[in-house]
Amino acid sequence: MTSLVELRGARASLGGREVLTGVDMTLERGEIVTIVGPNGSGKSTLMRLIIGAVPLQGGSLTRAPGLRIGYVPQKLQIDPTLPLSVRRFLSLPARVSDAAAAEALEHAGGTGLEQRQMADLSGGQFQRVLLARALLTRPDLLILDEATQGLDQPGSARFYRLIEQLRQELGCGVLMVSHELHVVMAASDRVLCLNGHVCCEGAPEHVASAPEYRALFGSGTQGALALYRHQHDHDHGVACDHDHDHGHAHHDHHDHGSHSDA
């Protein structure tokens, strides 16, 4: 089975500045991968590179042929001069039946919003509608850029359950960006820590203990992770493609230096 997306040494520049420098990444069908990284580390740029909105400056990007992508952008500003009901928004760019629209909304927890104007929605409702639209394309790959921003606690929990359920129903791959580190760790198969380049990647508990990750997020996040780690403390392969003085992350390894700007 071919990968949904494969990046090899991918580079991207925005406004004349190199934002992504040599990113390697693969995404398989039915896999949930989360990108973590500080603000401005190029997470959104990576998503936009994959959907084709940012040109590839070097390296390679391979998408499975005929790949259908459901994309939830980090922000979407709707011009106030554009009247747009939720129902109409769901029919962009492909028209969908009322039944399909209602089902997608229900899936995403936005039942009954059809007749509302997009501009009148609350932040959380807006997010749910964006997700509903992404689901309507029956995607092979869901790309979610901080899709839980503005969702209330139950909404967020429900969201991650939904992602899990969709992966099983549709068999789609999921690539998401999140800052909710503790939730991410429990909800993903693989975590990729990004800071202009891939600092480290692998199963969540390994990334959490990788020095590169700690250098970026500090050990403050360890508290939240401890619980998770204790329950899942068995070995997964971890790939830290970082040519430092070590090739692997060890659990007893402590912070060394920082990675700050790439």
Added chain:
Amino acid sequence: MTTGMRITTTTTMEATPMLDDFLVRAALAGLGVGLAAAPLGCLVVWRRMAYFGDATAHAAILGVALSLAFDMSIFTGVLVIALSMAMLVSTLSGKGYAMDTLLGVMAHSAIAFGLVAVSFVSGVRIDLMAYLFGDILAVGKTDLLVIWGGAAMVLVLLVWRWQALLTATLSPDLARASGINPERERLVLTLALALVVAVAIKVVGTLLIAAMLLIPAAAARPFARTPEAMALIAAVFGGVSALGGLQASLWFDTPTGPSVVCLAALIFLGASFIDLLRRGLSAQAK
């Protein structure tokens, strides 16, 4: 300026006698432009391209000079220049220039150079006013054919690309993710804009084409809950402005192009007033 125009009209007396009446031709010409400009105007408004419309429309006067110099039809000359200008502006905006200043510079230089060029080419032979403010009463049968042909092309183009245009307008990234190329949609829009400019110059003139794009669309906004509704309402307003403006120009013996735009502006005023009233009422109800 209404009476002089009638004489210059060359009418070939054949078939469809209805079209022999210059007023019927004028009405049809106005209607064609109003109907095509309004939906396109909606897209221009949504995409915040108002100045873009201005620059393209103003360049049309350069197209007139070109047509006179090379003895082409006005339509061809204007289409070529409007298309070049629209492409230029579109490319520059894609490259992230500070657009408002640059567009202002281009819009005004285009009209200045155009006027100078026209005076070089023609001496005093032509009536500049006709190109600046339109000359709807002088619309001949061929003009009518060109106007309706152009308007139909614009409408077909918009209907055909509507879903993609709308998605790309909403967000280029969402468009990309769905396999739509926003650059291509911008090209479609550019082409439609140039076409509207080329057919509208005879009706409302260079200076007021952008008004026919913007005003009906702006007036339609408060009454619409979907993009399609806004485009339809704008088309109705555009059509009503064209016909009503023509009628008013006959009643008050005023220049037709400006009269059409005046009516559109009045409709906008009325629409804004109704919107304000409605908001006031709904605020009180709470």
